[in-house]
Amino acid sequence: MTVLSAASGVLAGFEPRLGARDPAWLAEARVAALQWVGEHGFPTHKDEDWKYTGLAPILAVPFDAATVASGIRVTAEMIDEAAVDLGGPRLVFVNGHFSSEFSRVTGVPAGAVVTTLAAVLAAGPDRLEPFFAHAPGVRHAFAAFNDALAEDGAFIHLPSGTIVDEPIQLVYFSDTGGVPLIFSPRSVIIADSHSRATIVETYAGVDSDVYCTNAVTELLLAEDAHIEHYKVQNEPTSAFHVALLSVRQGRGSRFSSRSIMLGASIARHEVRVQLDGVGAEVSLDGVYLPQGDQLHDNTIFVDHAATDCTSHQLYKGVLDGRAHGVFNGHIMVRHGADGTDANQKNKNLLLSDRAEVDTRPRLEIYTDDVKCTHGAAVGQMDEEALLYLQTRAIPLEAARGLLIYAFVHEMVDRIELDPLRAQLERVVATRFGSDATVVAP
Amino acid sequence: MLKIEELHASIEDKEILRGVNLQLKPGEVHAIMGPNGSGKSTLASVLIGREGYQVSGSVTYEGQDLLTLSPEERAAAGVFLAFQHPVEIPGVGNMYFMRTALNSLRRQRGEEELDPVDFLALAQEKMKLVEMDQTFMNRSVNEGFSGGEKKRNEILQMAILEPKLAILDETDSGLDIDALRVVASGVNALRSEGRSMLVITHHQRLLDYIVPDQVHVMTAGRIVRSGGKDLAVELEAHGYTGTQEADAGRLSTAGISR
Numbered sequence: 219m220t221v222l223s224a225a226s227g228v229l230a231g232f233e234p235r236l237g238a239r240d241p242a243w244l245a246e247a248r249v250a251a252l253q254w255v256g257e258h259g260f261p262t263h264k265d266e267d268w269k270y271t272g273l274a275p276i277l278a279v280p281f282d283a284a285t286v287a288s289g290i291r292v293t294a295e296m297i298d299e300a301a302v303d304l305g306g307p308r309l310v311f312v313n314g315h316f317s318s319e320f321s322r323v324t325g326v327p328a329g330a331v332v333t334t335l336a337a338v339l340a341a342g343p344d345r346l347e348p349f350f351a352h353a354p355g356v357r358h359a360f361a362a363f364n365d366a367l368a369e370d371g372a373f374i375h376l377p378s379g380t381i382v383d384e385p386i387q388l389v390y391f392s393d394t395g396g397v398p399l400i401f402s403p404r405s406v407i408i409a410d411s412h413s414r415a416t417i418v419e420t421y422a423g424v425d426s427d428v429y430c431t432n433a434v435t436e437l438l439l440a441e442d443a444h445i446e447h448y449k450v451q452n453e454p455t456s457a458f459h460v461a462l463l464s465v466r467q468g469r470g471s472r473f474s475s476r477s478i479m480l481g482a483s484i485a486r487h488e489v490r491v492q493l494d495g496v497g498a499e500v501s502l503d504g505v506y507l508p509q510g511d512q513l514h515d516n517t518i519f520v521d522h523a524a525t526d527c528t529s530h531q532l533y534k535g536v537l538d539g540r541a542h543g544v545f546n547g548h549i550m551v552r553h554g555a556d557g558t559d560a561n562q563k564n565k566n567l568l569l570s571d572r573a574e575v576d577t578r579p580r581l582e583i584y585t586d587d588v589k590c591t592h593g594a595a596v597g598q599m600d601e602e603a604l605l606y607l608q609t610r611a612i613p614l615e616a617a618r619g620l621l622i623y624a625f626v627h628e629m630v631d632r633i634e635l636d637p638l639r640a641q642l643e644r645v646v647a648t649r650f651g652s653d654a655t656v657v658a659p
Numbered sequence: 660m661l662k663i664e665e666l667h668a669s670i671e672d673k674e675i676l677r678g679v680n681l682q683l684k685p686g687e688v689h690a691i692m693g694p695n696g697s698g699k700s701t702l703a704s705v706l707i708g709r710e711g712y713q714v715s716g717s718v719t720y721e722g723q724d725l726l727t728l729s730p731e732e733r734a735a736a737g738v739f740l741a742f743q744h745p746v747e748i749p750g751v752g753n754m755y756f757m758r759t760a761l762n763s764l765r766r767q768r769g770e771e772e773l774d775p776v777d778f779l780a781l782a783q784e785k786m787k788l789v790e791m792d793q794t795f796m797n798r799s800v801n802e803g804f805s806g807g808e809k810k811r812n813e814i815l816q817m818a819i820l821e822p823k824l825a826i827l828d829e830t831d832s833g834l835d836i837d838a839l840r841v842v843a844s845g846v847n848a849l850r851s852e853g854r855s856m857l858v859i860t861h862h863q864r865l866l867d868y869i870v871p872d873q874v875h876v877m878t879a880g881r882i883v884r885s886g887g888k889d890l891a892v893e894l895e896a897h898g899y900t901g902t903q904e905a906d907a908g909r910l911s912t913a914g915i916s917r
């Protein structure tokens with residue numbers, strides 16, 4: 219069966235990915251997901267959560283679903299350049315499929331599982347049922363599309379008390395060789411009680427390849443689990459990137475996610491966090507640096523469903539050229555979620571008259587005993603500060619770079635992994651001409 | 660050192676400087692006094708190259724046409740402005756800022772740059788001049804500084820950059836007497852044969868501490884009177900009104916009451 223006519227454009231031709239040995243629940247979930255997309259179509263400007271992000275350019279491309287690990291041009295050097303080797307376990311996916319050639323699974327403590335979704339689907343998919351067998355359409359069409367098509371991605375299970383010292387690196391690299399492909403990586407990370415790990419996702423690809431990454435990453439944190447998550451999105455500007463990071467947190471768990479958004483022509487990074495357990499903490503940060511005609515959309519939903527939970531959001535954007543930024547942050551504090559401490563902040567620096575930002579911080583509160591703040595700011599380069607620096611002999615370009623660096627340095631400082639921090643510093647230095655590597659006091 | 664001839668400056672068709680003439684020899688300290696809106700700060704702005712003014716006339720600094728240079732080139736050539744309102748720059752460390760400034764200046768002059776260790780030693784030496792301690796250096800530039808701290812920070816930058824022409828724009832504004840004393844003694848320590856200063860002030864008070872070689876009175880965009888340091892005392896006694904009478908007719912509205 220194919221997607222029915224309500225789905226826009228060429229994506230309507232897709233069929234759910236049904237394996238002969240798939241259990242019934244999976245086949246049903248995939249069919250139902252695609253059917254839902256067929257009936258409801260992809261989001262339009264009329265959907266609140268997609269108001270500022272036009273999808274027409276994506277829906278107009280005649281994408282094929284990626285099948286086998288093609289990527290004939292990919293070399294280890296290309297992977298290393300896209301994602302600095304952090305030395306620990308490293309799963310590399312080329313065109314959405316696991317590549318054993320570039321991957322390494324070492325440094326994983328006994329009992330912990332670091333493998334691929336494909337391996338789990340082949341060996342015993344039932345543990346994945348909770349991640350697929352939800353009512354279709356509870357999320358959005360892209361997530362449903364991923365439900366229907368996902369074949370591979372990372373699968374990580376950290377049993378109680380497991381501590382993985384080295385960061386677990388997930389690299390998604392695309393090399394389509396001229397065929398427009400859509401990738402549907404699906405990663406599942408299950409952190410049992412008191413487990414602890416750092417996960418780093420990097421998305422990149424070959425310049426000028428046209429493709430669409432439609433990724434879903436799901437995390438389940440049990441009591442007192444602690445996960446630090448990083449995401450570097452550095453797809454070529456010929457590509458599209460739509461991603462959902464979906465998190466559920468149990469009692470006392472701590473989750474942080476830091477997003478560095480650099481690439482793609484249209485990129486949307488959606489984070490949904492459900493705080494289910496008492497005293498859970500989440501901290502979400504993001505920096506986005508669109509230039510040219512890039513569109514970067516950060517959509518965040520934090521759902522305070524338990525008492526005494528804490529959530530922090532800080533998103534900062536620097537926009538140049540005709541770039542378009544979207545911040546759509548929504549905090550929901552449910553009835554009874556007393557003791558909630560939630561804040562969200564979005565700050566934007568516009569370097570050009572033609573750059574645009576739509577920022578929409580939202581609080582929706584159904585209880586009294588809460589501490590919630592939110593705020594958004596959009597500003598331009600401070601001319602007075604530029605002049606001040608110039609009168610101190612600092613040339614105009616360097617002065618601009620210094621002020622841009624000063625604006626984003628707060629985000630850089632929050633990155634605790636040195637190689638990632640250095641990478642962001644290099645990007646900022648290259649893009650804005652600042653001598654960033656020596657700014658930090 | 661500095662020769663200003665028939666300097667006119669207007670902003671949005673409003674003429675603010677209306678033919679300023681001034682000459683400064685090496686090592687001299689000149690004060691420019693005048694009521695609010697007389698053009699004192701505009702003169703400082705034009706000298707350091709702030710954009711937005713239509714400028715005519717000439718400014719010759721050390722034999723070169725100052726008006727054709729960018730602000731950073733003027734700085735590299737040794738022109739310094741202590742701002743009336745120093746700018747806060749969150750996220751840029753004060754120490755890093757000053758090292759970058761000094762090294763930018765040295766680079767433009769073809770001199771060797773200082774590494775952080777050498778710079779720290781230099782900065783610590785200069786900080787004594789304005790009684791600042793290390794904690795200031797670890798903070799963001801001027802962020803959360805009190806009025807007095809900001810002005811001391813300006814003088815510290817002056818001490819580090821060692822300009823040949825220092826323009827002090829209302830450096831005494833917002834200072835209590837103790838802060839004024841610290842700032843003034845820092846400035847006095849930096850007086851030297853090769854360094855000229857243009858001290859712009861509203862009040863005579865500052866000139867009790869920084870004693871000028873000459874005092875100029877500016878009203879309505881012109882220097883209307885010049886004299887020795889005693890002129891400041893006279894102004895203190897009689898106000899700017901007396902000065903205005905000398906140029907009556909044209910200058911009817913300006914003036915401060917004392």
